[in-house]
Structure formats: structure tokens, C-alpha cells
Amino acid sequence: MNYRHDYHAGNFADVLKHVVLARVLTYLKNKPSPFRVIDTHAGAGRYDLWGPKADKTGEWRDGIDRLMHKELPEPAAGLLAPYLDAVRAINGASELRFYPGSPLIARQLMRADDVLIANELNKEDFERLRSEFHRAKATIVLNLDAWHAVKSLLPPKERRGVVLIDPPFEERSEFSDLLAALAAARARFATGVYLVWYPLKDEPAADRFVAELTAEPGTKFLEVRLAVCKPFAGLGLTASAMLILNPPYVLREELQSIMPVLRERLAEGEGSGYQLRDSL
Ligand SMILES: C[S@@+](CC[C@H](N)C(=O)[O-])C[C@H]1O[C@@H](n2cnc3c(N)ncnc32)[C@H](O)[C@@H]1O
Numbered sequence: 001m002n003y004r005h006d007y008h009a010g011n012f013a014d015v016l017k018h019v020v021l022a023r024v025l026t027y028l029k030n031k032p033s034p035f036r037v038i039d040t041h042a043g044a045g046r047y048d049l050w051g052p053k054a055d056k057t058g059e060w061r062d063g064i065d066r067l068m069h070k071e072l073p074e075p076a077a078g079l080l081a082p083y084l085d086a087v088r089a090i091n092g093a094s095e096l097r098f099y100p101g102s103p104l105i106a107r108q109l110m111r112a113d114d115v116l117i118a119n120e121l122n123k124e125d126f127e128r129l130r131s132e133f134h135r136a137k138a139t140i141v142l143n144l145d146a147w148h149a150v151k152s153l154l155p156p157k158e159r160r161g162v163v164l165i166d167p168p169f170e171e172r173s174e175f176s177d178l179l180a181a182l183a184a185a186r187a188r189f190a191t192g193v194y195l196v197w198y199p200l201k202d203e204p205a206a207d208r209f210v211a212e213l214t215a216e217p218g219t220k221f222l223e224v225r226l227a228v229c230k231p232f233a234g235l236g237l238t239a240s241a242m243l244i245l246n247p248p249y250v251l252r253e254e255l256q257s258i259m260p261v262l263r264e265r266l267a268e269g270e271g272s273g274y275q276l277r278d279s280l
Contacts, residue, residue: 001122003168009047010060010099012266013240015067016226017166017197018105019258020242020251022083024162024193025109027248034113036161038153040146040181041168042118043101044128046090050097060099062228066265068096076261079254082109102164103129107139117153119144150181155189163189166197174198175209182213186245193246200225200239210243214279222247222278224255226262230271238268252278 008014028035049060064087072080086108090098100108103118110116118133119142120126126143133139142149150163163185167174178196185194200206214221227239244251259274266272 001168001170003170004053004122005043005101005125005168006047006051006053007057008059009043009054009101010049010064011057011237012059012063012226012228013197013199013237014099014101015063015262015266016224016240017195017242018086018102019080019083019262020224020244020255021102021105021162021164021195022086022109023079023251023254023258024195024244024248025106026082027250028160028162028193029109029111031160033160034111034115034158036115036117036156036158037106037110038117038119038150038156038161038163039103039106039166040119040150040164041166042103042120042125042129042141043166044120044125045101045104045118045132046128047099047101048097049099054099062268063266064099065096070265072261072265075257079258080261102166104132106162106164107133107136110138112137114138115156115158116140117142119146119149119153121145147177147181151184151188154185154192156192159191161189162193162195164195164197169199175205179209179212182245191246193244193248196243196245198241198243199237200227200241201231201237206241210277213243213245219245220247220279221245222252222255222276224259225275226259226266227274228266228272229269238271247278252276 086105225241
């Protein structure tokens with residue numbers, strides 16, 4: 001397990017993932033009953049964009065940095081506000097130095113009685129996460145192997161909630177690990193909102209994953225893909241996706257407003273684009 005998110009925090013893939021997370025949490029808050037967020041691969045929680053690791057790749061400069069300082073058109077600006085406000089919440093008024101990972105963004109957008117479970121296997125990142133949430137209420141930080149833990153954490157007591165699964169994709173088995181984990185999770189908590197992130201390095205493999213995951217008739221899903229340019233040998237990741245099972249009914253329309261703006265702001269050359277697919 002070599003992956004460290006410090007190198008990639010705030011890049012275009014994080015932006016897509018965290019925008020979707022923020023929209024889903026914003027929707028869940030329309031109802032007063034509490035919900036739970038289970039973040040299976042939570043990372044360290046807070047990333048120093050001026051530190052040597054983020055500086056080495058500079059990926060955040062082609063991600064969050066392109067959204068923070070320039071005016072955005074409506075209605076995208078309003079829809080992106082909860083996410084951008086969560087980023088601003090850990091920075092000074094005009095500076096962008098720190099990037100909040102998924103558990104910090106989630107906690108920022110959750111209410112006092114909504115419960116966050118943030119799980120991270122890497123010991124060092126787990127310790128950072130634990131100290132980040134040292135004083136936080138209704139927040140549990142775990143140091144478990146997500147592929148085993150996800151089953152034992154479901155169903156949530158509240159019977160309402162989101163499971164974010166964001167593996168590092170270092171292993172070839174990650175699509176099959178995801179399928180197995182999601183089958184077990186959905187058997188325990190069929191009505192949960194599942195958010196799954198994956199890279200689009202091997203598009204046929206991603207297509208097979210989506211086809212298998214959504215094969216059962218009646219499966220409600222929405223998939224959003226974002227490419228910042230066409231694939232280039234040696235350029236690293238140029239496209240990624242989020243799949244949402246049991247998406248809020250408003251999410252497709254919201255993403256139809258948001259995605260053209262993200263594509264335009266995050267494009268790195270020819271071949272940028274986005275795609276939305278759903279079960280309707
Ligand atoms: C892509 S990063 C997570 C980023 C985070 N979700 C965010 O959006 O800010 C993936 C994380 O999964 C952790 N990880 C890898 N294998 C794991 C496993 N089997 N169980 C739990 N965490 C794991 C890695 O240490 C890494 O911090």
C-alpha cells in the first residue's frame with residue numbers, strides 16, 4: 001500500500017468526487033432526520049497544498065485552484081457553493097493553502113446529530129485523521145481494512161446514509177473488490193446512497209464494472225465521467241468517474257448545470273468532456 005493522497009489532493013478527480021459528495025449531503029439535509037456517512041477510504045483529512053508532496057505534482061493547481069478565485073456562472077455557482085465553502089472553511093479569507101479531504105468536507109456539511117464514520121488503513125494517515133477529529137462530536141475514526149469493515153458497519157442505526165468508497169486503485173483487483181464489497185453492503189443496506197470513485201485509465205474495464213454493478217433490473221444509478229484531455233502516455237490520470245447508487249432525484253439536473261462549468265474550468269487541452277448516464 002504505497003498510495004498517499006498528499007500528492008493528489010485537490011486535483012480534478014478530487015473536485016469531481018467532492019462536488020458530488022457535497023450535492024448529495026446538501027440534498028439529505030432537506031429532511032430533518034439524522035443520517036450517517038461512512039467514508040471507507042478516508043485518507044488523512046487535511047492536505048497542505050504548499051507542502052513538498054502536493055508541490056511535487058502540482059495537481060491541485062489544475063484542480064481546486066482553478067475554481068476558487070474566479071467568478072462562476074449561475075446556477076453552477078450556487079450549486080458549487082457548499083463544496084467551495086467547505087474548502088474556504090479551513091483556509092484564510094483569500095488564501096488557498098489547505099485542501100479538505102472527503103471526511104472534512106462531509107463533517108463540514110453535516111449537522112451536529114449526523115454521524116460520520118471515517119476509516120483509513122494507512123497508520124500515518126489514520127493518526128492524522130484521528131488528531132483532525134480529536135474534538136469532533138458524532139465522529140468515529142477507524143483504522144480497518146475497508147473491504148472487511150464495510151459489512152460490519154452496515155446497516156447504519158439511522159437507516160439513512162451515504163457510503164463513500166474511494167480506493168487508491170493500486171491493485172488490479174480493485175474493480176472486483178468493489179463489486180464484492182458493494183454486493184455485501186447492498187444486501188445489508190439496500191436503500192443507502194453509495195458513491196464510488198474510479199479512474200478511467202482502462203475504459204472497457206470501467207464499462208464492465210458499471211454494467212455488472214447495475215445489471216439487476218430496478219437498480220437506480222447515475223454515473224458521471226469527466227475527462228480533462230484525451231489520454232496521453234506519461235501524463236498520468238486524465239479522466240475519472242463517480243457512480244452513485246440510489247442517487248437523489250435532483251442530482252442529474254444539478255450535474256447538468258455543474259458539469260459544463262467543471263469541464264470548461266478544468267480542461268487541459270483537446271479531448272476534454274463529460275458524460276452523464278443513468279438508469280432512467
Ligand atoms: C484516494 S485516497 C482517499 C481520499 C479521500 N477519500 C478523499 O477524498 O479525500 C485512498 C485512501 O485509501 C487508503 N486505503 C488503501 N487501501 C485501503 C483499505 N484496504 N482499507 C482502508 N483504506 C485503504 C489509502 O491509504 C488512501 O489514504
